[in-house]
Amino acid sequence: xxxxxxxxxxxxxxxxxxxxxxxxxxxxxxxxxxxxxxxxxxxxxxxxxxxxxxxxxxxxxxxxxxxxxxxxxxxxxxxxxxxxxxxxxxxxxxxxxxxxxxxxxxxxxxxxxxxxxxxxxxxxxxxxxxxxxxxxxxxxxxxxxxxxxxxxxxxxxxxxxxxxxxxxxxxxxxxxxxxxxxxxxxxxxxxxxxxxxxxxxxxxxxxxxxxxxxxxxxxxxxxxxxxxxxxxxxxxxxxxxxxxxxxxxxxxxxxxxxxxxxxxxxxxxxxxxxxxxxxxxxxxxxxxxxxxxxxxxxxxxxxxxxxxxxxxxx
Ligand SMILES: Cc1ncc(C[n+]2csc(CCOP(=O)(O)OP(=O)(O)O)c2C)c(N)n1
Numbered sequence: 001x002x003x004x005x006x007x008x009x010x011x012x013x014x015x016x017x018x019x020x021x022x023x024x025x026x027x028x029x030x031x032x033x034x035x036x037x038x039x040x041x042x043x044x045x046x047x048x049x050x051x052x053x054x055x056x057x058x059x060x061x062x063x064x065x066x067x068x069x070x071x072x073x074x075x076x077x078x079x080x081x082x083x084x085x086x087x088x089x090x091x092x093x094x095x096x097x098x099x100x101x102x103x104x105x106x107x108x109x110x111x112x113x114x115x116x117x118x119x120x121x122x123x124x125x126x127x128x129x130x131x132x133x134x135x136x137x138x139x140x141x142x143x144x145x146x147x148x149x150x151x152x153x154x155x156x157x158x159x160x161x162x163x164x165x166x167x168x169x170x171x172x173x174x175x176x177x178x179x180x181x182x183x184x185x186x187x188x189x190x191x192x193x194x195x196x197x198x199x200x201x202x203x204x205x206x207x208x209x210x211x212x213x214x215x216x217x218x219x220x221x222x223x224x225x226x227x228x229x230x231x232x233x234x235x236x237x238x239x240x241x242x243x244x245x246x247x248x249x250x251x252x253x254x255x256x257x258x259x260x261x262x263x264x265x266x267x268x269x270x271x272x273x274x275x276x277x278x279x280x281x282x283x284x285x286x287x288x289x290x291x292x293x294x295x296x297x298x299x300x301x302x303x304x305x306x307x308x309x310x311x312x313x314x
Contacts, residue, residue, distance in 0.1 A: 017055050017249035020117045021047035025277045026309050027113040031126055032291055033303055041281060041288040042107045042182075045213035045246070045272035050114050050180065052252040053209060058098045058178050061091030063115075067122035069135050069145055076142070086135065087148035089120050095173040099164060102147050103157035104182035104211075108140030111147070121145050155188035157181070158208065162198050165206040179208045184216035186227040192237065195265070199238030204262030207255075208239075211246065213274040217289040230269055239267045246270025280305055 024047040032038030054060070065088035073082040087093075090100050102111055109129070115121035125145065128134040135143045141150045151157035158179055165177040185191050198206065210230075218224045227233070231241045240262065242255040255268050274288050275281040280301065281288065293299040 015249055017048060017051045017252075020051040020055065020114065021247075022277065022309070022313060023117045024051065024110060024113045026306065026313065027116065027126075028109055029278065029302065029306050029309070031109060031113075031129065033293075033299065033306065035129070036299070037290065037292040039106055039109055039289075040278070040291040041213070041215065041274035042104075042211070043110045043113070044276045044278050044281065045215075045274045046107060046110055046180075046211040047114075047277070048247045048249055049209050049211055049252060049270045049272070050110060051117075052249050053100070053178060053180065054114060054118060056249065056253040057207075057256040058090075058100055059096070059175065060100070061094065061097055063090070063120040064088045064092045065120075065145065067120075067125075069121070069125055069128060071133050072135050072143060083143070085142050085148050086140070086144045086146050089115055089145045090148070095168075095171070095175060097175045099148065099161075099168075099175065099177045100146070101149055101151075101157050101161040101164070101177060101179045102140065103151050103161075103180055103185060104154060105140040105144075105147065105151050106138075107180075107182070107211075108137060108144055108147070111140065112136060112145055115146050154182070155185040155190040155194075158185070158191055158194040159197070161206060162194050162201070162203055165198075165203050166201055169203070169205055175205075177206045179206065181208055181210045182216075183210055183212045183214065183221055183227060183230070186210070186230060187216070187221075187225050195234065195237040195239060198265045202263040203265055207266040207268070209252070209268045209270055211272055212269050213246075213272045215274050215286070215288050219286040223286075234267050234269075238264055240264045241267045241269065243269045243271060246272035247276055277309075278305065 028043035032040045074080045076083040128136045130138040140147045149160045161179045234241045244251040
């Protein structure tokens with residue numbers, strides 16, 4: 001069982017993953033209103049995936065990082081002993097514990113919100129969001145809470161995760177490596193090179209969850225450059241692939257339940273809706289990538305929606 005510490009304010013009868021996912025959406029909407037901008041559709045699509053990973057899939061220890069995020073202490077180097085990574089929020093490193101690699105780092109606000117809901121990060125952490133000298137960055141990097149690697153140039157993290165997984169296997173560690181990716185990253189050549197390497201090295205201690213929300217920054221994936229048929233392509237690259245409803249916690253958790261040794265990477269393609277839980281967003285389609293309210297009226301509409309979501313959660 002994962003050892004995430006869960007702090008909930010709501011009725012205990014609801015599915016904990018759904019409860020946390022809804023709380024993520026509320027927090028990201030609140031932040032988007034406060035800042036007049038945010039990666040809101042990414043919260044709508046990925047909330048259940050990330051909550052399932054932390055609550056049901058990954059074996060993590062309690063956070064080993066301060067609840068109030070430390071300021072940026074420089075990039076890691078031989079001459080900078082003060083540098084740290086945001087992976088400490090995912091618990092200490094241990095041979096039997098899992099590692100989490102967060103790839104589409106423009107989703108950082110979603111991850112910070114999740115860490116807050118889980119009590120791994122203090123409730124005021126978003127006050128520092130995108131401030132000079134803060135690690136709570138708009139585009140997360142290796143020092144940002146929950147992040148282990150810098151992956152702002154998309155599609156790099158899967159290669160880094162593959163190297164970590166190979167090293168863990170060579171050391172005889174039993175902990176697995178979990179990677180969260182977006183579908184836009186499958187438009188990039190590096191992703192496919194990484195999967196070829198995973199197949200070649202028979203990497204079975206790595207699992208990938210993909211937020212297949214069918215969107216990227218220039219619009220629908222299908223019109224920019226399709227990646228389908230994604231499952232068949234990944235199988236041809238040697239992966240064990242499951243396609244699931246990305247808002248269903250049981251369906252998301254099921255493929256990861258077996259801990260039997262594998263010789264192939266596991267990929268869970270989570271089919272998601274970028275407007276899930278916030279129907280009003282659909283009016284903005286196909287421009288869903290980054291939400292900035294167009295005028296006071298739209299702002300007020302979303303503020304009223306937030307009040308409704310809060311009321312519904314009581
Ligand atoms: C290598 C690289 N190319 C382009 C970008 C610019 N970029 C930032 S987010 C993004 C969209 C990627 O698609 P996805 O993450 O699926 O989009 P979302 O669902 O968040 O809209 C792009 C192209 C980048 N960060 N890195």
